[in-house]
Amino acid sequence: MSTTKIMNMAETTPIIPKTCKAGVVCNPGPDFTIEVQDLPVPEIGPEDVLIKLNVTGLCMSDVHFMMEDWGLPPMQGLPICTDRCAGHEGAGVIVKVGERVKNLKIGQRAGLKPIQDVCHTCEYCKTGKETYCLSCVMTGLHIDGSYKQYIVSPERYTSLIPDGVTDEIAGPIMCSGSTAYTSIKESGLRPGQWAVFPGGGGGVGMQAVQLAIAMGLRAIVIDTGAERKEACLKFGADEFIDFKEVESPVERVLELTNGGAHAVFVTAVQSYPIAQGFLGHRAGAQVMCIGLPPAGKYNMEVNPSTLAFRNQSIKGTLVAGMADVDETMDFARRGKLRLEPTVVGLSKFNESVQKLKNGQVAGRIVVDFNKD
Known part of the structure; x- marks a missing residue:
């Protein structure tokens, strides 16, 4: 209630x-x-x-x-x-x-x-x-x-x-939901493009997946567990890759996306060391850094030649400003963000x-x- x-x-x-x-x-x-x-x-x-x-x-x-x-x-x-x-x-x-x-x-x-x-x-x-x-x-x-x-x-x-958004949904939107929205918005991805979400079954990731789908993107979640898989697929993810069952999530993503994701939105900080791999040879693809790891852990080894040859980039976003919080609330008001x-x-x-x-x-x- x-x-x-x-x-x-x-x-x-x-x-x-x-x-x-x-x-x-x-x-x-x-x-x-x-x-x-x-x-x-x-x-x-x-x-x-x-x-x-x-x-x-x-x-x-x-x-x-x-x-x-x-x-x-x-x-x-x-x-x-x-x-x-x-x-x-x-x-x-x-x-x-x-x-x-x-x-x-x-x-x-x-x-x-x-x-x-x-x-x-x-x-x-x-x-x-x-x-x-x-x-x-x-x-x-x-x-x-x-x-x-x-x-x-x-x-x-x-x-x-706004009316129509319960407190139980509005609270998380103040940070996790709107933080995810800001990152997706700043990526500049267009409808139909591939978005990969390591940790997409967590609190930030699950909202990010719903928002990405509402914005017309195709979502692939990398996480583990039957409960998280059921929730992500229910909310519209194209694919759920269980990293405990799939030998190489990176190779699976490259196969599903025909060469690489257009962007990977990292909410599970343990995924940073392999995040660039999800981009494959996709020109213009991006790693969007959302999760904040402990100091000195889960750093990325970046290959600058790949960034240059394939016009790839790595970008970080922090949290949402007032405008993006309001816009995220509107997704919930319209039933596009159904956090449970x-x-x-x-x-x-x-x-x-x-x-x-x-x-x-x-x-x-x-x-x-x-x-x-």
Whole structure:
């Protein structure tokens, strides 16, 4: 059942408690855990809104940050993230607005993205690449993220959730869904071309496959397991290659695509060392880097001669800006992105994050703050 709540402010005024539930990162590092605690509800500034989250998605990026394997400063070294709450896939409703907020209103549905705010004045912000702003505020790193039920969002960078998209779908779209969309969009692939998705049965990959198909591409998924195969084929993938059953996934892709994919979208970081092989001799083909591996692991050995002779390229994209989040939401509103996440309550918070860490999740897990 959907946890979507639409508030009619003519009938009710939100009651904001002094404390709220939150999944707090304990013992950051390889053996981290998530402990559900009661934390103070944050205060907002005059140009901010307070969002009561109904759900948060669980993203592998948070796992890397909590494991501290990206080579970033440790969580204790980021004093702004005071309560050590990760997460950046939140969906809920605005329950309070600052005195200088002009457009957003109490009762509107809104979410929390991987980037909480940007400077809005630099070269990148002015040219539609605001997610690369050097002054960006990263959710769950610089500030507490969506593992906390009440969060602060600046009006100028708050994404709204349209009618027809449940919170369980909107949460993951804030990061994984829209991140996949941005990468596909930037690849410039045209309808009918081949797109390969190593890790296409995971949380990002499964949404990427659906979006690629909705955009007219032919999708090949490389992953393992009957559950992931069933889901990917149900969502329209042309082919599912189980890397535990097929001796050479690269050769199989070259056979299916008559020489090589037009692009490979890497969400499973273990695939980076072989990613260029999926392109074969396809001129103009691309490796699109989405997944972020641990520091020093799964690097690519690039053959520059192949890039030159076949006009191939390697490109990275980070997360989606506001426009791409809105466009991805519209795919879901039209029924083109049909994520079917596993929804759990707060009592399963740590267990679910550990399953994600250990690669035991097909698709996406969403934590419902309104369930025990």
